Amino acid sequence: MPDPTxxxxxxxxxxxxxxxxxxxxxxxxxxxxxxxxxxSRRASSIEEGSEPxxxxxxxxxxxxxxFELPREGPSSISARLPATTVPHDRHGLxxxxxxxxxxxxRQCIPAAVDYFLTFYGPAHVIRPELLSAEAGAxxxxxxxxxxxxxxxxxxxxxxxxxxxxxxHQWTNGPDQDALYHYNQALRRLRDLLxxxxxxxxxxxxxxxxxxxxxxxxxxxxxxxxxxxxxxRKLVDLRGGLDNLGWPLILxxxxxxxxxxxxxxxxxxxxxxxxxxxxxxxxxxxxSHHTPVANFTEMISVLPPGFRTMALNNRLSEPVLTLIHRIxxxxxxxxxxxxSYGSSTVNATNMQEAEHCAQLLTSTDLTFIDRASCIGLLxxxxxxxxxxxxxxxxxxxxxxxxxxxxxxxxxxQDADLSDFYLWVALDIVGxxxxxxxxxxxxxxxxxxxxTLLLAVLRKYGHLSWEEVLAVLKRxxxxxxxxxxxxxxxxxxxxxxxxxPS
Numbered sequence: 001m002p003d004p005t006x007x008x009x010x011x012x013x014x015x016x017x018x019x020x021x022x023x024x025x026x027x028x029x030x031x032x033x034x035x036x037x038x039x040s041r042r043a044s045s046i047e048e049g050s051e052p053x054x055x056x057x058x059x060x061x062x063x064x065x066x067f068e069l070p071r072e073g074p075s076s077i078s079a080r081l082p083a084t085t086v087p088h089d090r091h092g093l094x095x096x097x098x099x100x101x102x103x104x105x106r107q108c109i110p111a112a113v114d115y116f117l118t119f120y121g122p123a124h125v126i127r128p129e130l131l132s133a134e135a136g137a138x139x140x141x142x143x144x145x146x147x148x149x150x151x152x153x154x155x156x157x158x159x160x161x162x163x164x165x166x167x168h169q170w171t172n173g174p175d176q177d178a179l180y181h182y183n184q185a186l187r188r189l190r191d192l193l194x195x196x197x198x199x200x201x202x203x204x205x206x207x208x209x210x211x212x213x214x215x216x217x218x219x220x221x222x223x224x225x226x227x228x229x230x231x232r233k234l235v236d237l238r239g240g241l242d243n244l245g246w247p248l249i250l251x252x253x254x255x256x257x258x259x260x261x262x263x264x265x266x267x268x269x270x271x272x273x274x275x276x277x278x279x280x281x282x283x284x285x286x287s288h289h290t291p292v293a294n295f296t297e298m299i300s301v302l303p304p305g306f307r308t309m310a311l312n313n314r315l316s317e318p319v320l321t322l323i324h325r326i327x328x329x330x331x332x333x334x335x336x337x338x339s340y341g342s343s344t345v346n347a348t349n350m351q352e353a354e355h356c357a358q359l360l361t362s363t364d365l366t367f368i369d370r371a372s373c374i375g376l377l378x379x380x381x382x383x384x385x386x387x388x389x390x391x392x393x394x395x396x397x398x399x400x401x402x403x404x405x406x407x408x409x410x411x412q413d414a415d416l417s418d419f420y421l422w423v424a425l426d427i428v429g430x431x432x433x434x435x436x437x438x439x440x441x442x443x444x445x446x447x448x449x450t451l452l453l454a455v456l457r458k459y460g461h462l463s464w465e466e467v468l469a470v471l472k473r474x475x476x477x478x479x480x481x482x483x484x485x486x487x488x489x490x491x492x493x494x495x496x497x498x499p500s
Contacts, residue, residue, distance in 0.1 A: 305473035429483030
């Protein structure tokens with residue numbers, strides 16, 4: 001066979017040149033003289049001997065096409081070559097065709113990666129007080145690339161994403177894929193910490209933070225507290241918060257966990273020995289501040305119910321600031337999934353949830369302030385965060401329901417009476433969320449149900465339309481209204497069944 005020759009066309013008409021066509025035909029076999037060449041090549045191959053058997057096995061995530069090459073005797077060389085296109089699945093290009101995932105591939109990983117990149121990551125990483133939308137997108141990509149370089153961190157993120165994806169579907173226990181990746185991450189963490197100096201990697205801290213998220217969703221506060229203690233020790237070994245990497249992600253993560261733990265423990269003494277206490281960071285002060293020209297400007301944008309309370313001097317400055325922020329950032333807070341609220345998902349909802357939690361940890365709030373923070377926390381958590389599916393969230397709500405019910409005599413004035421109706425139904429509505437087919441087991445023993453009956457005895461003379469008009473003077477969404485209506489109907493049914 002002659003040496004290869006390149007035929008360059010400078011113009012499409014060159015393809016019709018007779019000499020060029022003859023030259024090309026002699027190589028690609030379209031000329032009639034080349035029609036017998038495949039048979040002669042096969043005979044030549046048999047005479048000269050064949051290559052050893054080569055078998056390329058199937059590879060996960062890649063489509064393949066079969067072909068056979070002839071060889072001496074009855075046997076043949078069989079192989080599998082990748083198709084020329086990258087396979088698409090329903091999650092986009094998440095099939096990892098280049099095997100970039102640092103852990104063993106499992107069927108749940110594409111959906112978990114897609115969920116993390118499109119929703120969970122932005123909703124927990126891109127804090128608008130620290131990052132613009134453009135900078136947030138860049139740092140999220142860098143964060144995920146960093147995870148791809150660390151098997152421990154990537155495994156923990158998959159466990160966390162899978163747990164969040166499936167938590168609302170759990171019936172008899174946690175998701176098996178989430179547990180598998182959680183256990184694998186724990187094994188990797190133990191192996192890594194057995195090696196000296198490996199604790200200095202930021203990926204270790206990120207992995208522990210992710211594992212704590214799974215602990216909470218699994219209702220395992222013992223493991224949560226143990227991991228928090230490990231985080232504190234590792235931060236100390238690293239020389240404090242200021243010596244950690246990723247200051248726009250890792251530092252806020254760690255301080256947010258401390259605030260959350262103080263709230264869950266129901267007292268500020270939990271802050272003793274915390275990461276913040278060791279490094280002179282006050283968890284009881286707002287982590288972010290938005291300057292407002294004056295109180296008139298702040299109050300003017302509040303919902304009517306809160307505006308009336310503010311004009312009557314019912315609310316302190318920190319709580320007013322919180323209400324103002326939730327009012328102005330509502331489109332980013334109501335994000336149950338990427339199709340709800342703003343198309344730009346960020347961590348506004350997480351910031352405000354942390355602010356509510358840290359204010360509820362403070363001992364300086366009046367009861368009206370505290371009740372406001374409880375109602376606002378429910379608005380944020382129950383409309384935007386999967387953490388609401390944890391059993392511990394239900395426990396907190398039941399304690400808040402009892403707290404509100406036992407203090408109902410405080411809410412006698414007209415503005416406070418309207419507020420009491422809103423905050424009470426806000427809490428009660430979490431017991432009967434939209435589209436739930438059945439009530440929780442033993443719901444009548446729930447303190448939220450007891451609060452509901454107390455509300456009906458006080459406001460039962462009102463029609464639902466009148467009640468809704470009062471509720472709309474505060475924060476509300478379509479989801480909230482449906483839950484409130486379900487609660488109202490449930491309460492009326494039980495009151496009508498009571499013996500007179």
